Structure formats: structure tokens, C-alpha cells
Amino acid sequence: MSKVRKLEEAVAMIPDGAVLMIGGFMGVGTPPHLIDELLRQGKRDLTVIANDTARPTVGIGRLVSAKVVRKVIASHIGTNSETQRQMIAGETVVELVPQGTLAERVRAGGFGLGGVLTPTGVGTVVEDGKQRIELDGKVYLLETALKADVALIAAKRADYLGNLEYALTARNFNPLMAMAAELVIAEAEDIVPVGVIPPDSVVTPNVLVDCLVAKERRHG
Amino acid sequence: MDEKTLIAKRVALELQAGNLVNLGIGLPTMVAAHLPAGVNVFFQSENGIVGMAPVPEAGAENEDLSDAGGSPIGAVPGAASFDSAMSFGLIRGGHLDVTVLGGLQVDEEGRLANWMVPGKMVPGMGGAMDLVSGAKRVIVAMQHSAKGTPKIVKRCELPLTSVRRVDLIVTELAVIEPTDKGLVLKEVAPGVSVADVQALTGAELIVPATVPTMPIA
Numbered sequence: 001m002s003k004v005r006k007l008e009e010a011v012a013m014i015p016d017g018a019v020l021m022i023g024g025f026m027g028v029g030t031p032p033h034l035i036d037e038l039l040r041q042g043k044r045d046l047t048v049i050a051n052d053t054a055r056p057t058v059g060i061g062r063l064v065s066a067k068v069v070r071k072v073i074a075s076h077i078g079t080n081s082e083t084q085r086q087m088i089a090g091e092t093v094v095e096l097v098p099q100g101t102l103a104e105r106v107r108a109g110g111f112g113l114g115g116v117l118t119p120t121g122v123g124t125v126v127e128d129g130k131q132r133i134e135l136d137g138k139v140y141l142l143e144t145a146l147k148a149d150v151a152l153i154a155a156k157r158a159d160y161l162g163n164l165e166y167a168l169t170a171r172n173f174n175p176l177m178a179m180a181a182e183l184v185i186a187e188a189e190d191i192v193p194v195g196v197i198p199p200d201s202v203v204t205p206n207v208l209v210d211c212l213v214a215k216e217r218r219h220g
Numbered sequence: 221m222d223e224k225t226l227i228a229k230r231v232a233l234e235l236q237a238g239n240l241v242n243l244g245i246g247l248p249t250m251v252a253a254h255l256p257a258g259v260n261v262f263f264q265s266e267n268g269i270v271g272m273a274p275v276p277e278a279g280a281e282n283e284d285l286s287d288a289g290g291s292p293i294g295a296v297p298g299a300a301s302f303d304s305a306m307s308f309g310l311i312r313g314g315h316l317d318v319t320v321l322g323g324l325q326v327d328e329e330g331r332l333a334n335w336m337v338p339g340k341m342v343p344g345m346g347g348a349m350d351l352v353s354g355a356k357r358v359i360v361a362m363q364h365s366a367k368g369t370p371k372i373v374k375r376c377e378l379p380l381t382s383v384r385r386v387d388l389i390v391t392e393l394a395v396i397e398p399t400d401k402g403l404v405l406k407e408v409a410p411g412v413s414v415a416d417v418q419a420l421t422g423a424e425l426i427v428p429a430t431v432p433t434m435p436i437a
Contacts, residue, residue, distance in 0.1 A: 025267040026290025078343025100308030100350035120353045123383030167284035
């Protein structure tokens, strides 16, 4: 059965205060229409888990600029002066996580793991408040899993069942996040008949996707 | 030759054919343009590709193909793209031969600080902590001092990127190798003396009997 929904219906399912995972890397692989519609519907008090907040007028940066984000969990905010300003002014809480650790925490959330052990961050401020575990003479930090209420995913191509394909570097966090949220909304550039996407090309299997919206323009 | 080109050229000599290499933003990206003839390496971009290349020609940009700064790139034949977990698996799992990163400070123990200046600049660490923790070889490419203040210091005052000892420091004045005994001066730049280097270095250098000049034309 087709999972395609109207954009406004899909976004209406997201409550204020929701914890969102949003795919993308500097806006590339961020679903643009879902961001537009979050803003149009005036969603607020959002927590955003994403690699970065892009630029003030691009992708997730647009949510930050509109002041609808209460908390950001990201690896990098250096390209967005507004996120930095809001963090320093105490308007938005920003938790910075090493990029590989962020990917693994999201993966753990979606793969049913409580967390992962990583050497990244040992002996730095990232270690503060975390458990240090020694195994075979090597030191690791215990990094806990992340989960979200909703994942907003950008795909290159979907079929009507919700099987997803991605393109090049627009893939990034999207397949990981599609595993780690209660409600998964994917925006695809093309939605094609079931059977057009070869099984070997499917990266996110349709059972993970709750709702699909068509994409009229690309990133950001 | 300007200082940054000199640094990029010297770092390029460290790369070997077949290496998987990740270049940090800023000065390190210049290394790609100075590979010695015949040395083919694969460049990784941590947003999910092995085999990144410049955009082949104006107009050939693809919106789905970008570097970690979001700028358009190209890809060499044989390139591969993947998700962020795979990308950092390559970095952390011992599959990345070399990373070249910029630095704010490096100390006597070879520890790098390059991701924040408290109260001034808090961009986030991005992939830097994973790169320094996981790459087989970490090369710091940076200017030797910041407006006369040494960037190579006894002990980093800035927050560390990792406690892992970096493998090599390349500046416009010198090549320095951090070891368990301290910082060893390996080479000086053309026209630069050992005393010049020590004067702009905030830590004691170990100076071997002979210190060759960088093999840069």
C-alpha cells in the first residue's frame, strides 16, 4: 500500500517539542520541503539531532534561525554563526559530539544497542561525565545510544512502499537515522513504481519508512 | 613560494601511492594539488566518499556530491560512496593511512589542540577527534607561529583534540617529529637556521648532529 502522503499531513504528525533526527551534511541530504513545512506549521521547542546546522539560510540552519529549536545535538556548528550566537547567549542548548561518535550513537539507537565503546575523546573534554572502560589494554569511552521521536530523511529515489535509494554524499546520516526513530518520514526526489528499484540497490528497506513525500527541489 | 604552498608541498612528499588520505579543511586541502608525479592516492571526504577529486569542469557540479564543507567536488573512476558510520569506520578502524590536519597548538608530547578556543571560537570538533584517534598516521600542517606567538608549546593550553601523539609536524620553518623523548627537529626550510626554528618554538627541540634542508624546489 502506498505510503505517499501530502506534505502537510506528514508534518502535522510531528508534535511540538519532538526530538527530531534530520539527515544531511551541510544541507546536502537534508529534506528541503519537510523543513519548509515544519516552519510553515510553526512547530516549536524542537530537539534536533543532526551532523551540523549548515548555514543560517540553509537546511537545518533555517530552523535555528527561526528559533524553533530548543536543543541541538551535532558535531559541528562552525559554519552557522547564528547557532553559535544562540549557544553563547544561552538561548539554545548545544551538545557537541565527535562526528564518528554521533554516527555510532545513532546507529546504536537503531540497531538495538545500549551504546558503543570508542577511543575517540579519551582524555579530552568529551570524556567528562562518561564511563571509561579498559579492554585488552586499550581505553574507550562508553557512548550511549540516541533515539528520536521522528526522523526526517532525504532520499534520491523511493518506491511507493518506501524502499529508499540514496545518491553519493547525500546519503550520510540518512540510512542510520531511518533506523532510529519511532516515526520515519522520507522525502524523495523521485517516487517510482514498486519493482523499479532492484533489491540490491535498496539501502533503507520499506518496513522502516512510515510516510513518504515527493520532493520538487533538492537540498536544503 | 608562499609559506602555505611550502607546507603543502612538503606534506605531499609524505604520501605514498595507494594511500587512503583525509585532508582537513583550510591549509591541508592544498596538499592535493602538490602530489609528486606518479603518486596516486585516494582522498576520503568524511561526509561519505573515497575517491574525491576536483569538479572536472565548470558546470559539472552535482548537488549530491560535495565535500565536508558542502562545496561541490568530483569523483575519480573507482570512487565509492557510503554512509557516515562506514565513513568513520574507515577512519577509526585503522583503514585510513594518513590524515593531514591544521593545528592551533601542538605540545612537547605531540598532543594536538585544533578544535576550539574557549570563549572565542566553539565550532565543534566535527571529525577531528576521530581522525586523530584513528588514522594510522597523523600529520599536522600549520604555520609555525601565530603573529609571533609559538604554536608548538610545552603543554597545550587549549582543549585537546586527542591524547594520541601526532606523527609529524610540518610548518613553513621546519619538519618536527614528536617522539617519546620529545620533539625532534628533522628538517629546516630553505634559508632557515636551527636557531631560527628554536626561537619561534615554545618547547625545547631535540637537535640531531645534522639537520637536512627540506627537499623542496
